[in-house]
Amino acid sequence: MKIGIDKIGFYAPHIYLDMNQLAKSRGVEPEKFTIGIGQEKMAIAPITQDPVTLAANAALEILDEKDRKDIDFVIFGTESGIDSSKSAAVYVHDLLGLNPNSRAIEIKQACYGATAGIQMAKGHIALNPESKVLVLGSDIARYGLNTPGEATQGAGAVALVISANPRIMELEEKSVYFTNDIMDFWRPVYSDKAFVDGKLSNEQYMAFFTEVWKQYKEKTGLGLKDFEAICFHLPYTKIGLKALRTVLEEGTEDVKDRLVENYTASTDYNRIVGNIYTGSLYLSLLSLLEQKEDLAEGSRIGMFSYGSGAVGEFFTGILQPDYKDNLRVENHNTLFSSRTEVTVSEYEDIFQETLPTDGSTVKLNIDEDPASICLAGMSDNKRNYVNKMK
Numbered sequence: 406m407k408i409g410i411d412k413i414g415f416y417a418p419h420i421y422l423d424m425n426q427l428a429k430s431r432g433v434e435p436e437k438f439t440i441g442i443g444q445e446k447m448a449i450a451p452i453t454q455d456p457v458t459l460a461a462n463a464a465l466e467i468l469d470e471k472d473r474k475d476i477d478f479v480i481f482g483t484e485s486g487i488d489s490s491k492s493a494a495v496y497v498h499d500l501l502g503l504n505p506n507s508r509a510i511e512i513k514q515a516c517y518g519a520t521a522g523i524q525m526a527k528g529h530i531a532l533n534p535e536s537k538v539l540v541l542g543s544d545i546a547r548y549g550l551n552t553p554g555e556a557t558q559g560a561g562a563v564a565l566v567i568s569a570n571p572r573i574m575e576l577e578e579k580s581v582y583f584t585n586d587i588m589d590f591w592r593p594v595y596s597d598k599a600f601v602d603g604k605l606s607n608e609q610y611m612a613f614f615t616e617v618w619k620q621y622k623e624k625t626g627l628g629l630k631d632f633e634a635i636c637f638h639l640p641y642t643k644i645g646l647k648a649l650r651t652v653l654e655e656g657t658e659d660v661k662d663r664l665v666e667n668y669t670a671s672t673d674y675n676r677i678v679g680n681i682y683t684g685s686l687y688l689s690l691l692s693l694l695e696q697k698e699d700l701a702e703g704s705r706i707g708m709f710s711y712g713s714g715a716v717g718e719f720f721t722g723i724l725q726p727d728y729k730d731n732l733r734v735e736n737h738n739t740l741f742s743s744r745t746e747v748t749v750s751e752y753e754d755i756f757q758e759t760l761p762t763d764g765s766t767v768k769l770n771i772d773e774d775p776a777s778i779c780l781a782g783m784s785d786n787k788r789n790y791v792n793k794m795k
């Protein structure tokens with residue numbers, strides 16, 4: 406039985422910061438951000454969007470009534486979750502009106518969470534072929550104003566429906582995964598910003614890719630020539646290119662050209678959204694599928710997932726016939742073209758806005774947020790969400 410990705414939804418907030426403006430304000434050459442880091446725009450989450458609403462908006466794009474009945478498992482991968490106890494999946498389950506006979510959980514292992522969710526979903530579908538699983542990867546990446554990590558922030562979510570007989574991509578069985586205890590990036594529960602050892606994180610990302618790629622080749626007998634494209638977890642778009650370059654010499658000139666060209670297509674969306682942590686790899690996959698015209702059905706796509714701390718995995722998928730008919734390119738073009746640019750000072754104000762932590766009541770202005778699902782306020786230490794479509 407084929408199991409894989411049947412639908413992919415995406416959502417990013419309606420405001421963004423131009424990286425050239427950020428560079429000017431921070432006194433660095435714009436090319437450091439646009440070429441050295443490889444980012445053009447950074448999605449900014451207004452206070453009316455949090456990881457729950459971002460994920461719910463991403464899923465809203467793709468779910469029909471049949472999905473709402475068939476989905477019986479919601480898996481929410483996030484590392485910027487809003488509650489240490491209740492899972493973000495339960496809120497999304499309610500906001501989307503899903504089948505009450507569902508499981509709903511949150512998974513955490515830095516940017517690896519959504520990949521863990523997908524692998525768990527595969528097992529669930531293997532046991533329950535009629536079911537569908539909604540896997541969400543949703544995050545707001547925050548390092549802090551004037552920090553080295555600032556240029557690699559972002560906000561957004563990807564929603565994936567995993568099912569039998571998937572219409573976009575079959576996920577192949579063989580994959581390689583690897584864990585090692587590394588303090589490259591972490592966020593203690595008392596902090597709303599991540600701590601990071603930037604240099605170590607880059608080194609470990611590369612080391613994990615080297616390790617899982619080597620093991621994958623040994624396990625499967627496959628090599629670079631067997632891949633139409635390789636997608637990477639993209640905290641910023643330059644890093645995947647660096648990882649790809651470490652293996653390009655294994656291919657002929659044709660293979661190298663193909664992989665580099667397809668890598669570029671796989672970074673288009675990430676370049677204008679920024680790091681969305683758990684969803685980044687799947688945003689890159691979406692970018693490849695929607696921005697590259699001529700990927701043939703049956704093509705094999707490699708995927709490198711990395712979650713600091715650290716867990717890495719290399720796994721693969723096969724494009725299904727007519728996969729293009731199941732994408733939503735127009736929606737995403739509209740989403741990007743209707744965003745509004747904010748100034749650096751507006752971004753700094755938004756970054757420093759906070760919600761009450763003393764149980765007091767706050768009502769947020771959701772009229773300025775075009776998203777269907779918003780955070781409308783807080784009272785009694787509870788978040789109040791609205792789905793404007795209901």
Ligand code: CAA
Nearest residue numbers: 434436437440441442516553554557603606607610640713
């Ligand atoms: N023109 C062109 N390029 C320039 C330039 C210019 N004028 N000025 C600098 N550059 C280049 C530098 O040469 C460098 O390129 P190389 O890496 O190829 O040498 C690049 O721009 C970045 O410059 P620095 O290394 O000096 O940048 P930095 O130290 O200020 O910060 C960073 C870079 C470490 C990635 C930092 O942004 C950071 O800490 N980010 C958060 C952590 C992160 O994203 N780590 C990635 C791996 S961890 C992971 O994947 C999990 C996750 O999602 C967090």
